Amino acid sequence: MFATVNKSFVLYFFQRKDDSMNEAQALKHTFEHTRTYFPSLGNSYKGRPVLFFDNSAGAQVSQFVIDRVTDYYIHRNAQKGTIFTRTAEMQQTIVDARQLAADLVGATDHTEIAFGQNATNFFHLYAHHLGRDLQAGDHIIITEADHHANVNPWMELAERDIHVHLWNVDAQGSLDFDHYEQLLALKPKLVAVGWASNATGTIHDMPRITAMAHRAGALVVADGVQAASHIAMDVKAADVDFAAFSTYKIFGPHMGFGYVNRDRLERLEGWRIQHELERDSYFFEVGSQNHEGIEGFIGSMEYLAQVTKDAEGNGLSLDKTPLANSRPSRHEIAGAMHFAHEYEQQLTDHFLAKLADVEGVVLYGKSAEQADERLPVFSFNIEGIETDTLGHALNDASIEARTGNYLAINLMKRLAEPFGGSALRISLVHYNTVEEIDLFFGIFAQVLTDLKMKVD
Numbered sequence: 391m392f393a394t395v396n397k398s399f400v401l402y403f404f405q406r407k408d409d410s411m412n413e414a415q416a417l418k419h420t421f422e423h424t425r426t427y428f429p430s431l432g433n434s435y436k437g438r439p440v441l442f443f444d445n446s447a448g449a450q451v452s453q454f455v456i457d458r459v460t461d462y463y464i465h466r467n468a469q470k471g472t473i474f475t476r477t478a479e480m481q482q483t484i485v486d487a488r489q490l491a492a493d494l495v496g497a498t499d500h501t502e503i504a505f506g507q508n509a510t511n512f513f514h515l516y517a518h519h520l521g522r523d524l525q526a527g528d529h530i531i532i533t534e535a536d537h538h539a540n541v542n543p544w545m546e547l548a549e550r551d552i553h554v555h556l557w558n559v560d561a562q563g564s565l566d567f568d569h570y571e572q573l574l575a576l577k578p579k580l581v582a583v584g585w586a587s588n589a590t591g592t593i594h595d596m597p598r599i600t601a602m603a604h605r606a607g608a609l610v611v612a613d614g615v616q617a618a619s620h621i622a623m624d625v626k627a628a629d630v631d632f633a634a635f636s637t638y639k640i641f642g643p644h645m646g647f648g649y650v651n652r653d654r655l656e657r658l659e660g661w662r663i664q665h666e667l668e669r670d671s672y673f674f675e676v677g678s679q680n681h682e683g684i685e686g687f688i689g690s691m692e693y694l695a696q697v698t699k700d701a702e703g704n705g706l707s708l709d710k711t712p713l714a715n716s717r718p719s720r721h722e723i724a725g726a727m728h729f730a731h732e733y734e735q736q737l738t739d740h741f742l743a744k745l746a747d748v749e750g751v752v753l754y755g756k757s758a759e760q761a762d763e764r765l766p767v768f769s770f771n772i773e774g775i776e777t778d779t780l781g782h783a784l785n786d787a788s789i790e791a792r793t794g795n796y797l798a799i800n801l802m803k804r805l806a807e808p809f810g811g812s813a814l815r816i817s818l819v820h821y822n823t824v825e826e827i828d829l830f831f832g833i834f835a836q837v838l839t840d841l842k843m844k845v846d
């Protein structure tokens with residue numbers, strides 16, 4: 391009996407191991423293929439392939455986007471607000487695009503979405519409209535981890551004697567929940583917080599943050615910008631009230647969109663934005679929009695749908711995921727992001743293993759042991775070398791990576807203080823590869839040797 395159980399356990403174990411090997415290979419196969427959809431990824435400079443590692447600032451676009459923008463100019467280039475067919479088709483395109491954005495982030499439908507200039511603009515709009523009903527003496531919370539886009543608009547409210555509290559991070563740059571509890575005891579009206587850090591790649595626990603805020607009676611405004619290019623977002627599961635996203639980081643054109651939870655607004659008697667929304671569901675889309683960009687955004691969602699198709703064609707499945715029973719269009723679009731996040735874990739593990747061998751490296755954010763709590767966004771410094779010196783040397787070697795504070799100003803001031811609040815950031819997305827990482831570390835080793843020789 392013992393021998394039989396043992397044998398079947400061994401068989402089960404090896405089968406499981408085999409399945410996950412297959413899954414890892416299917417993910418690799420799927421995402422290496424995504425590169426073929428991006429004409430700009432094959433560029434070279436001075437005979438070397440360009441390594442594009444600035445994805446957290448803005449991603450490349452696929453042929454789907456390029457085709458959509460071209461198609462817009464040929465077939466639907468018109469102004470809104472009248473009755474001829476081309477106008478009607480263009481207006482319908484905008485509604486369709488809003489619906490795709492709703493599918494991507496898990497909103498109820500297109501009525502909860504508005505397009506706009508960018509995410510920063512949405513935070514300013516939210517601060518302006520929500521701020522109108524705040525009184526002198528009210529409290530709101532912003533975080534030390536956030537990009538300044540979700541900091542500055544709220545700081546402006548301090549000019550009206552609204553108390554703006556900075557929720558601290560710990561030494562690793564993670565939000566400190568003990569401090570959060572203390573701040574929530576003040577019964578703040580609002581919490582403005584990022585879903586993931588664009589500097590450290592740390593994923594914040596949005597459902598927990600939101601549940602705690604709501605218990606204290608506060609609304610939550612989420613900065614979904616960084617998370618949306620890496621994970622399947624679900625604004626309903628996270629229960630955020632307002633959010634903003636940048637389409638150009640989700641493989642689309644330079645624009646943004648906002649999410650507004652209508653149910654929450656209905657419960658908020660007295661928030662003036664509710665009445666505005668009742669009059670015009672696209673209150674935030676005042677004036678003319680970037681039609682060609684919105685059409686290009688549709689292309690970026692077509693790209694994601696293609697990735698899901700490719701993944702499923704390679705045997706991957708969403709059956710055991712939260713997307714298993716989602717509506718077809720959400721399944722297609724957010725599905726790609728689910729698979730992307732799974733695949734990016736391979737990139738993260740590989741990158742962190744290689745980085746650990748670099749002498750004098752100071753990494754910010756989650757370590758290899760907590761890799762599942764982070765995105766493949768790596769900010770680090772090398773002892774004894776100025777950050778910008780690294781950036782220039784990498785540029786000379788055809789590596790496009792960012793140095794500075796990436797406008798996560800408070801966070802980088804805290805974490806990288808000995809380096810003047812600045813670090814080198816290598817930010818990857820699903821179209822980057824293990825081979826690119828290896829190529830990078832080969833070049834980086836040479837760059838460091840050369841720089842250290844100069845210093846000595």
Ligand SMILES: Cc1ncc(COP(=O)(O)O)c(C=O)c1O
Pocket residue numbers: 446447507508509510511537539540584586587588613615616635636645646
């Ligand atoms: C986390 C985060 N929030 C907000 C922004 C600003 O986005 P936008 O350029 O769409 O205003 C950025 C841009 O890098 C970001 O990384």
